[in-house]
Amino acid sequence: MSGLTSWQERGIDAMKHTRILLVVILLFGVLLPVVAADPPPLTKATDIGYKQVSETFMGTSVRVQGMGGAGLGMKGYHDSFLFNPANLAGSGFKLSLPAISVTVFNPKKILESGAIEAFDEGDDAGMVSGAQKLLGVIGKGYGDFLTTDISTAFTLGGFGLSLQVQERLMTYKPGVDLTGTNLIAQVTAAATAGFGMNINAVPRVLDIDLGVSVQAVYKGYLKAVSAKTITDMVADDDADFAETFLGKTPLMAGWALPISVGANFNFPFGLSLSAVARNINGNYSMSTYASANDWAIEVLGTPLDDQYAATDPAVLEEWTIESDWGLDFGFTWAPRFLGNIVQPTIAIDVVDVLKMGGKEGEDLTRAFFEQTRLGASVRLLSLLDFRYGINMGYQSIGVGFDLLVFHIDAAYYTREYGSSIGDKPIDALSLRFSIGSR
Numbered sequence: 001m002s003g004l005t006s007w008q009e010r011g012i013d014a015m016k017h018t019r020i021l022l023v024v025i026l027l028f029g030v031l032l033p034v035v036a037a038d039p040p041p042l043t044k045a046t047d048i049g050y051k052q053v054s055e056t057f058m059g060t061s062v063r064v065q066g067m068g069g070a071g072l073g074m075k076g077y078h079d080s081f082l083f084n085p086a087n088l089a090g091s092g093f094k095l096s097l098p099a100i101s102v103t104v105f106n107p108k109k110i111l112e113s114g115a116i117e118a119f120d121e122g123d124d125a126g127m128v129s130g131a132q133k134l135l136g137v138i139g140k141g142y143g144d145f146l147t148t149d150i151s152t153a154f155t156l157g158g159f160g161l162s163l164q165v166q167e168r169l170m171t172y173k174p175g176v177d178l179t180g181t182n183l184i185a186q187v188t189a190a191a192t193a194g195f196g197m198n199i200n201a202v203p204r205v206l207d208i209d210l211g212v213s214v215q216a217v218y219k220g221y222l223k224a225v226s227a228k229t230i231t232d233m234v235a236d237d238d239a240d241f242a243e244t245f246l247g248k249t250p251l252m253a254g255w256a257l258p259i260s261v262g263a264n265f266n267f268p269f270g271l272s273l274s275a276v277a278r279n280i281n282g283n284y285s286m287s288t289y290a291s292a293n294d295w296a297i298e299v300l301g302t303p304l305d306d307q308y309a310a311t312d313p314a315v316l317e318e319w320t321i322e323s324d325w326g327l328d329f330g331f332t333w334a335p336r337f338l339g340n341i342v343q344p345t346i347a348i349d350v351v352d353v354l355k356m357g358g359k360e361g362e363d364l365t366r367a368f369f370e371q372t373r374l375g376a377s378v379r380l381l382s383l384l385d386f387r388y389g390i391n392m393g394y395q396s397i398g399v400g401f402d403l404l405v406f407h408i409d410a411a412y413y414t415r416e417y418g419s420s421i422g423d424k425p426i427d428a429l430s431l432r433f434s435i436g437s438r
Contacts (some may be wrong), residue, residue, distance in 0.1 A: 043223050043252050043288060045321045049172040049182055050224070052142055054321050056258070056279045057188050057217050058082075059164040060101045060149045062432040066398015066411035067375025068389020070347035072330030073264055073274040078153040078437045081160045081194050084276045084330075085211030086262035088196025094155045099407075099434030101149040107429045109137040124235065131234045135227045138181050141424050142417045143171040145183065160213070162192040172224065179228040185245075186221035194260075209264035219284070220253035220295065246292045247308035253295055254286030254321070274330035274349075284321035290314055326352045343379040348372070369393070370421060385409075392416050394425060400438075407434045 045054035061079055064071045072084045078096040080087035104110070115137075118130035138145070146169045153162040170184045194213030201208050222245060233239035262276040289295040290311035296304045298314045330349040349372070356367045375389035377398075385400030396413030409432040418424035 043250060044286075044319060049174070050184065052144075052170045052172075053184070053186060053219070053221050053252075054284075054323060056282060056323060056326070057166070057190055057215075057219065059151055059166055059190070060103055060147055060430060060432075062101055062398065062409040062411045062430045063385075063387070063400065064375075065413050065428075065430055066387035066389060066396055066400075066409070067347060067377055068373050068391040068396050068413070069351075070330070070349040070373035070375030070389060071332075072262075072276055072328060072347070072349050073272045073332030074334070074345060074347060076438075078155065079151070079162065081155065081196065081211065081213060082153075082162055082192060084262040084264070084274055085160075085194040085213035085260050086196050086209040086264045086274070086276075088155060088158050088160045088194050088211050088213075089198040089209035089264070091155045091158065091160065091196065094153065094437035096151070096153045096434055096436040096438075098150055098152045099432060101147075101151075101430060101432040103144075103147040103149075103428055103430040105144045105146065105426050105428045106137045108427055110134065113137050124237070128231060128235045131231050135181055135230070138171050138173055138227075139424060139426075140173050140176060143173075143424070143426055144415075144417075144428070145169040145171050158196050160192075160194045160196075162190075164188075164190045164192070166190075179226065181227035182224035183227070183230070184221055184224045186219060188217065188219040190215055190217045192216075205268065207266045209262075209266065211262045213260045213262075215258050215260070216255070217258065217284075218253070218255045220251055220292075222292070223250040223252075225249070242305065243308070246304050248291055250316070251289045251292045251295045252286055253289065253299070254284045256282055256284040256321075256323070258282040258323075270333055270335040272332045272334075274328075274332065276328045276330075278326050278328065279323055280325045282323035282325060284323065286319050286321055287315050288317040288319070290316060324354075327354050329353060340382045341380070343382075345375075345377045345379075347375040349375075366420075387411070389413070392421050402438055405435050407436075407438050408432070409434075 044050060063077065064083065074080060075087045075091065078094045113133040113136060115130045115133035118126045118133055148167045149164065151162065151164040166188045168186045170186060171181060172184065173181045192213055192215040194211060196209060196211030199208045199210065233241060259280040260276060260278040262274065265273045289298065293304045293308040294311050294314035296302060297310050328349060328351045330347065332345065332347045334345045336343060351371050351373065355371065356364060359367050370392050373391050377385055377387040379385050383402055387398035389396040391413065394414035396411060398409065398411035400409045411430045414425045414427045416425050
């Protein structure tokens with residue numbers, strides 16, 4: 001410090017102390033909280049990759065999918081009131097024993113991928129190769145892989161009750177790299193109760209069906225699992241799938257109590273207009289659990305497997321999935337002038353009408369086209385159904401076969417998973433087997 005005055009030396013010392021103080025403030029005020037924080041895993045509906053978990057629950061109806069998603073005013077089926085509670089008016093007695101529906105997405109690509117042939121080899125190499133080829137059919141962005149539905153329904157005197165359980169395996173792929181593919185497994189259980197009544201407003205001119213339904217829904221989904229994790233576990237003979245997915249993977253679960261209100265305005269010659277306000281009070285109260293085993297301990301009072309130790313705390317976070325209500329309109333023409341020989345039906349639905357609010361010109365035209373569902377069906381001799389539909393420009397076909405109390409339905413259709421038509425269409429094949437009322 002030679003050559004410096006005492007005032008200069010004091011100034012330099014003050015500057016050093018100031019720098020040290022700023023570093024300390026930075027460490028304790030900014031860096032340390034970040035290091036010490038324990039942020040929850042990216043698993044919420046608002047997190048990228050989990051957008052689909054916030055979708056309003058609707059069990060798979062193979063009949064409706066074969067008609068392009070249309071059918072608000074179609075009566076006479078055991079599940080008609082799930083789409084419009086007003087269909088319960090005059091529904092009579094119907095009982096559907098547990099029905100099973102299976103939907104496979106990308107069936108054409110799966111058949112062409114060679115995955116099935118690889119699995120048929122049976123050895124470890126074939127299993128790994130088959131898993132890689134199967135995962136290779138998944139495209140960039142959001143999608144579905146496999147959905148399984150089990151349901152039962154009962155209607156009598158305007159009252160209806162339905163129980164549904166759905167397993168849904170969703171996908172999210174941020175890029176083109178196979179290892180970046182993420183799979184999200186979700187299970188949803190729903191109990192729906194409804195009531196409908198008919199009002200003869202103008203005899204022989206207009207009668208009105210009114211209905212309301214309440215649905216208790218509980219859903220749970222696991223944190224996304226990467227394709228690399230799956231292929232590594234398939235290749236590892238010592239891999240413990242149960243431990244990984246039941247004891248170590250976070251589970252998000254919660255409930256909602258949505259309400260639907262519907263009306264049918266019925267005119268002569270089989271014409272009817274329908275309106276349905278659905279998913280009222282549809283927000284989910286969610287909790288993030290350390291694992292499925294911890295969820296079972298907290299909710300059911302017993303673990304899924306005693307070998308997995310409970311985590312403290314079991315509930316990592318509580319949050320909400322916000323879900324907007326929607327308004328749908330439908331037109332149905334179902335003449336019965338030929339009795340049971342030929343029964344044609346034409347249905348046109350416009351869904352989520354509120355989303356078109358504020359749009360003009362081309363934007364309004366595009367939104368109307370995207371949200372309009374067109375469907376037609378012909379029932380022959382009360383045995384065979386042939387169905388056709390258009391959904392967002394994508395065609396669908398379906399068939400149904402009834403033999404006494406046994407029913408089989410099939411549909412092949414396409415759904416759009418992109419932000420606009422043509423971005424990411426995925427084809428799907430659905431099969432349904434049921435016993436009881438159609």
